[in-house]
Amino acid sequence: MNIISSFLLSFLAGIALIVIAWAGALTNLQGLFGVVLPYIAITTFVAGVVYRVLNWAQSPVPFRIPTTCGQEKSFPWIKANCIENPSSTLGVVIRMAFEVLTFRSLFRGTTVELRGGPKLDYRSTKWLWMAALGFHYSFLMIFFRHFRFFTEPIPALVHLAENMDSFFEVTVPALYISDGLLMACVTYLLIRRVIIPQVRYISLPADYFPLFLILAIGTTGILMRYILKVDVVSIKELAMGLVTFHPAVPKGIGSLFYIHLFLVCVLIIYFPFSKLVHLGGVFLSPTRNLANNNRQVRHVNPWNYPVKVHTYAEYEDDFREKMIEAGLPVEKELSDEKE
Amino acid sequence: MKLYDSGKIITGIVIFVILMTFPFWFNMGRAAPKPDPKLPKNVKNCVLPKDTIKTSHMQILNNWRDEVVRDNKRSFVAFDGKHFDKSLSNTCMKCHSSKKQFCDQCHNYLKVTPYCWDCHIEPKEPKESKETAEAKEPKETK
Numbered sequence: 001m002n003i004i005s006s007f008l009l010s011f012l013a014g015i016a017l018i019v020i021a022w023a024g025a026l027t028n029l030q031g032l033f034g035v036v037l038p039y040i041a042i043t044t045f046v047a048g049v050v051y052r053v054l055n056w057a058q059s060p061v062p063f064r065i066p067t068t069c070g071q072e073k074s075f076p077w078i079k080a081n082c083i084e085n086p087s088s089t090l091g092v093v094i095r096m097a098f099e100v101l102t103f104r105s106l107f108r109g110t111t112v113e114l115r116g117g118p119k120l121d122y123r124s125t126k127w128l129w130m131a132a133l134g135f136h137y138s139f140l141m142i143f144f145r146h147f148r149f150f151t152e153p154i155p156a157l158v159h160l161a162e163n164m165d166s167f168f169e170v171t172v173p174a175l176y177i178s179d180g181l182l183m184a185c186v187t188y189l190l191i192r193r194v195i196i197p198q199v200r201y202i203s204l205p206a207d208y209f210p211l212f213l214i215l216a217i218g219t220t221g222i223l224m225r226y227i228l229k230v231d232v233v234s235i236k237e238l239a240m241g242l243v244t245f246h247p248a249v250p251k252g253i254g255s256l257f258y259i260h261l262f263l264v265c266v267l268i269i270y271f272p273f274s275k276l277v278h279l280g281g282v283f284l285s286p287t288r289n290l291a292n293n294n295r296q297v298r299h300v301n302p303w304n305y306p307v308k309v310h311t312y313a314e315y316e317d318d319f320r321e322k323m324i325e326a327g328l329p330v331e332k333e334l335s336d337e338k339e
Numbered sequence: 340m341k342l343y344d345s346g347k348i349i350t351g352i353v354i355f356v357i358l359m360t361f362p363f364w365f366n367m368g369r370a371a372p373k374p375d376p377k378l379p380k381n382v383k384n385c386v387l388p389k390d391t392i393k394t395s396h397m398q399i400l401n402n403w404r405d406e407v408v409r410d411n412k413r414s415f416v417a418f419d420g421k422h423f424d425k426s427l428s429n430t431c432m433k434c435h436s437s438k439k440q441f442c443d444q445c446h447n448y449l450k451v452t453p454y455c456w457d458c459h460i461e462p463k464e465p466k467e468s469k470e471t472a473e474a475k476e477p478k479e480t481k
Contacts, residue, residue: 042359045359046355046356046359046360049355050352050355050356053348053351053352053355054340054342054348054352057342057343057344057345057348058340058341058342058343059343060343061343147361147362148449148450149449150361150362150365150366151362151365151366152366152369152371152448154449154450155365158450159450162450163452169454172397172398172400172401173397229394229395230394231390231393231394232394232449233374233393233445233448233449236448236449237373240366240371243362243363243366244366244367244369244371245363252390280351280355283351302343
């Protein structure tokens with residue numbers, strides 16, 4: 001698929017979803033969009049991710065893949081890099097922590113460009129890393145903040161997160177730093193896909209669609225909080241009804257909320273079956289989560305076929321008498337066996 | 340079905356499921372009482388229609404403060420043509436006299452902590468409503 005069709009297809013899919021939710025809210029299908037769909041979505045999300053992880057766990061990992069970025073453990077007088085190229089479990093845990101929490105692999109990003117001269121110019125780029133980190137952490141913050149709608153009483157940690165996020169106390173209601181950061185980072189990630197030719201070439205609808213979806217979720221969320229306003233008390237009543245299994249749809253929640261909720265439901269239903277499932281997948285990256293101890297530990301190929309062997313000793317046992325009769329040399333004489 | 344590293348995989352899955360279903364087990368066995376803001380009986384209309392004031396009162400108050408403090412514009416014409424003084428303590432609290440039974444109802448429900456009372460002196464709870472508030476209190480401390 002080329003850029004135009006990929007981009008447009010994802011964009012139109014996003015628009016179509018918004019229209020569906022809007023139509024649903026206007027035609028009094030709040031019960032479907034506010035109760036049934038969220039339950040379907042959360043069930044699909046949890047079961048889907050668990051299914052994917054169990055499915056991955058059934059694939060044997062035959063051998064350590066040493067895509068290393070540091071010196072392997074070797075002679076004692078060669079300094080080993082025990083985090084980038086770990087040979088112990090602790091080292092692996094630290095490497096994984098760097099990968100999951102700080103996106104170490106993206107931090108290594110480089111570009112290769114011909115900048116006028118005859119020589120290739122290699123240099124580090126941190127833009128993707130920065131945007132990815134900003135996006136993921138602000139998404140986490142927003143996700144965590146939303147627990148104020150799902151808990152009663154609200155845990156102190158959620159309240160603390162909210163206070164930290166609205167630290168600057170500008171605008172009423174107070175502007176969340178994560179809202180602005182998320183929108184900026186997702187916009188960058190989208191523009192990056194379109195502008196950089198190499199990235200554009202490998203981008204598919206599956207790459208654009210989640211970006212549009214998250215942009216739409218962010219936009220509807222921001223509109224609800226700062227501009228068009230919705231009745232948050234009723235929304236919390238709806239959310240609390242869902243999590244205490246006494247679902248009820250309070251009247252008077254704006255259709256904007258139902259659009260937001262529907263898009264979130266679509267996102268989490270889509271989650272386990274798309275690239276977004278790297279949430280679980282990152283923990284199962286074989287190049288990151290295996291110690292490079294190929295030379296220290298014996299690794300047996302887990303899919304080795306159980307070979308039936310018939311050793312020479314057994315062969316001789318079967319044919320010893322005939323072999324001696326034919327004058328063939330044997331390792332064990334016949335008389336030995338009789339003894 | 341053979342799982343490789345099943346110990347780690349199952350631990351991970353259990354942690355994931357517990358985290359993702361947090362609201363379901365956190366609220367288990369707890370009633371979530373809906374907020375019940377006590378509306379004044381003798382007055383019908385607020386300064387804006389009910390739906391609007393419900394969702395936008397914080398912005399109105401913020402604008403009022405700026406207009407009064409910076410421009411000395413104190414008069415507000417309500418949607419039904421009545422004139423009001425732009426004042427939290429004197430206008431809003433005149434009808435909604437109890438902070439506990441009005442403001443705090445929804446604010447506590449969503450743990451919203453507006454900074455109104457950083458500057459304004461918190462109004463004294465009216466006598467009769469105080470008793471009802473106290474009667475309600477043991478319920479809250481449970």
